[in-house]
Amino acid sequence: MKRLMYIAMLTALAAVPLMAVAKSELASPNGRLQLTVDVNDNGQPCYKLDFDGNEVIKPSLLGLTGRQGNFATGFTIDSVATASHDDMWKPVWGEYEQVRDHYNELAVTFVQVRENGVTMTVRFRLFDDGLGFRYELPEQPSVNYLTVTDEATEFNLVADNTMYCIPGDYDTDEYLYVTSALSKVATPLNALRGRHSESHAIDGVTVQTPLMMKSPDSKTYINIHEAALVGYPAMSLDVDTLTYGLSAHLTPDRNGVAAYLQLPFNTPWRTVIVADNACDILASQLIYNLNEPCKIEDTSWIKPQKFVGVWWEMFIGKQRTWAYSDYYKAKPGVTDYAKLSPNGRHAANTANVKRYIDFAAENGLQSVLVEGWNEGWEDWASFLKNRQFLFDKPYPDFDIDELQRYAASRGVKLMMHHETGANAADYERQLDRAFQFMVDHGYNSVKTGYVGAIIPRSEYHSSQWMVNHYLYVVQRAADFKIMVDSHEAVRPTGLCRTYPNWLAQESARGGEFESMGGNPPEHTTILPFTRLKGGPMDYTPGLFETRLSYYGEGKTGQAGTTLARQLALYLTMPSPLQMACDLPENYRRFADAFQFIKDVPVDWSDSRYLEAEPGDYITVARKDKNSDDWYVGGITDENARTAVVDFSFLPEGVDYVATIYADGKDAHYKDNPQSYQITTKKVNRKSRIKQAIAPGGGFAMRLTPQK
Numbered sequence: 001m002k003r004l005m006y007i008a009m010l011t012a013l014a015a016v017p018l019m020a021v022a023k024s025e026l027a028s029p030n031g032r033l034q035l036t037v038d039v040n041d042n043g044q045p046c047y048k049l050d051f052d053g054n055e056v057i058k059p060s061l062l063g064l065t066g067r068q069g070n071f072a073t074g075f076t077i078d079s080v081a082t083a084s085h086d087d088m089w090k091p092v093w094g095e096y097e098q099v100r101d102h103y104n105e106l107a108v109t110f111v112q113v114r115e116n117g118v119t120m121t122v123r124f125r126l127f128d129d130g131l132g133f134r135y136e137l138p139e140q141p142s143v144n145y146l147t148v149t150d151e152a153t154e155f156n157l158v159a160d161n162t163m164y165c166i167p168g169d170y171d172t173d174e175y176l177y178v179t180s181a182l183s184k185v186a187t188p189l190n191a192l193r194g195r196h197s198e199s200h201a202i203d204g205v206t207v208q209t210p211l212m213m214k215s216p217d218s219k220t221y222i223n224i225h226e227a228a229l230v231g232y233p234a235m236s237l238d239v240d241t242l243t244y245g246l247s248a249h250l251t252p253d254r255n256g257v258a259a260y261l262q263l264p265f266n267t268p269w270r271t272v273i274v275a276d277n278a279c280d281i282l283a284s285q286l287i288y289n290l291n292e293p294c295k296i297e298d299t300s301w302i303k304p305q306k307f308v309g310v311w312w313e314m315f316i317g318k319q320r321t322w323a324y325s326d327y328y329k330a331k332p333g334v335t336d337y338a339k340l341s342p343n344g345r346h347a348a349n350t351a352n353v354k355r356y357i358d359f360a361a362e363n364g365l366q367s368v369l370v371e372g373w374n375e376g377w378e379d380w381a382s383f384l385k386n387r388q389f390l391f392d393k394p395y396p397d398f399d400i401d402e403l404q405r406y407a408a409s410r411g412v413k414l415m416m417h418h419e420t421g422a423n424a425a426d427y428e429r430q431l432d433r434a435f436q437f438m439v440d441h442g443y444n445s446v447k448t449g450y451v452g453a454i455i456p457r458s459e460y461h462s463s464q465w466m467v468n469h470y471l472y473v474v475q476r477a478a479d480f481k482i483m484v485d486s487h488e489a490v491r492p493t494g495l496c497r498t499y500p501n502w503l504a505q506e507s508a509r510g511g512e513f514e515s516m517g518g519n520p521p522e523h524t525t526i527l528p529f530t531r532l533k534g535g536p537m538d539y540t541p542g543l544f545e546t547r548l549s550y551y552g553e554g555k556t557g558q559a560g561t562t563l564a565r566q567l568a569l570y571l572t573m574p575s576p577l578q579m580a581c582d583l584p585e586n587y588r589r590f591a592d593a594f595q596f597i598k599d600v601p602v603d604w605s606d607s608r609y610l611e612a613e614p615g616d617y618i619t620v621a622r623k624d625k626n627s628d629d630w631y632v633g634g635i636t637d638e639n640a641r642t643a644v645v646d647f648s649f650l651p652e653g654v655d656y657v658a659t660i661y662a663d664g665k666d667a668h669y670k671d672n673p674q675s676y677q678i679t680t681k682k683v684n685r686k687s688r689i690k691q692a693i694a695p696g697g698g699f700a701m702r703l704t705p706q707k
Ligand code: NOJ
Pocket: 311, 371, 419, 449, 451, 487, 488, 506, 512
């Protein structure tokens, strides 16, 4: 049993019940951040945040409003309690072997003076790298339950910051990013809105979190998100382009209610990460620190891993299908699959899956994802009307018993796929049977999916009911010792600390879009500053055949990447679950480059961000958790760049052999993506390497101690 290790160094607690406290102040452990909490003339709770003596957040409102009580106005401060905390904890997997949780805390209790007045506590935690706060609504005589319609929380910025953001949308986050001054963000956001099949774009100028920002003088980097989203809808931010104000916008259900709460209730934490450089934003563990410790006692079955999949061949125009037959074209609502005639293009057939199992076994990859193995895809394709997938009914050409035997004989695991077609209600009905079916057939991980409009129809992908659903699936999966990779789920908020079987999520525009219009190179220089702050992403890197015309059949265009950059993504987009997305035949064509994917770990004992700028570049060094090897990865945007790798992170007195996978001299993501070179060099902690990166390119290094 891997238990969380606590080294409590200092915990002080002081409750100061005061009559009508005027205002309250708190400093971060290093003193650079300063928080002030107050009530204004209308009795509205408010806070402000300073960094190095300058305002980062101007006075901003706090509170929520519900039908049974107003938790936003008419307050005075009743009491204030402070505390300090400093300890280390060990994640089951991640970028660091241990994480320091170090903050000063201020819990401010507000009361309303008038009759039937309510009370609420706002708990603030101020770390060296930012602020977290949440609303704590105690059980109280005048309010028993609360139908929340609005949250008053504001983040009023002091300047026309550069924003790296995607449009507010209740249903999808699979957008490209806008980089814009806050005051001018409306036009580019509008141009992106509603382009996705799941989309329900929010009216007005609204952005999703994690929202990344940089001050106009480039001296302050700010990231706003939330932590521990449990029992509450996801938050977007309405933008006031004139005053630079941001305000909370909760995802409602289709009746306009954001949350149904039974008191006592604690909301998710609202988070503001603040740093004077971009690397510190990437390194921040604030969101994980605000999540609860691991709730799974025995975590020995949770295994970081790499996988291949019967997957990309369905995306790239080889006319391979998820469905077994084309029957839906004639008549939707099939009942007897065994009688259907196969379309001859169904990818999840036993022979094809064995090919992938062989490939995984030969190359030391742990598992094989198979999509389109089960009944229901005909109905789904008939167009998202009444789809129902069956999670214990393999298609006739998918011999699950034979594949279980074959995979086991080759030491490979099969990864289950549950595409629900967004019919979450039906998925919950089938869930236990589906998980038992997995256990009976040797599966220990599942990729879930929610493509389409949610059933129940009252809900959105990021509404309270669905937030509860995704977590329920993960919790129930843990009872069956199953790891989860959820696609089209609400953006993550660090809950994988508490439930580390939640290995990864999609919840952003992933690599699959290279087959559907492409991802410009800057996309992956922004994601680590935004989506990844909530948790690892199943981005599906490893695309070697980047020329779509290679696949024939009318596909044209070029993925927004060089081949070498795809290797770097395993380091710049850290995840305990990494796909090698391309076809086995393409990896065989570039076997020397594929060696890196075979070697690269997915679990780290340490990480050092060496250089970074959102939208431009990232260079990171990481140490393997299971050996003395270090790895370095770097990417750029559409511009060529020279990365400077300073190896002073290496230990004293050890020489390393660096195997360097880099763009070729003439490489370019647009017209020469497959030009790469592999070289070796000796390095030690005194070395510095200037590493050229092609436009849209990247590099990856493996450093092995010299024997
Ligand atoms: C969308 C997912 O992101 C993708 O990975 C999957 O293949 C399809 N849905 C089908 O389930």
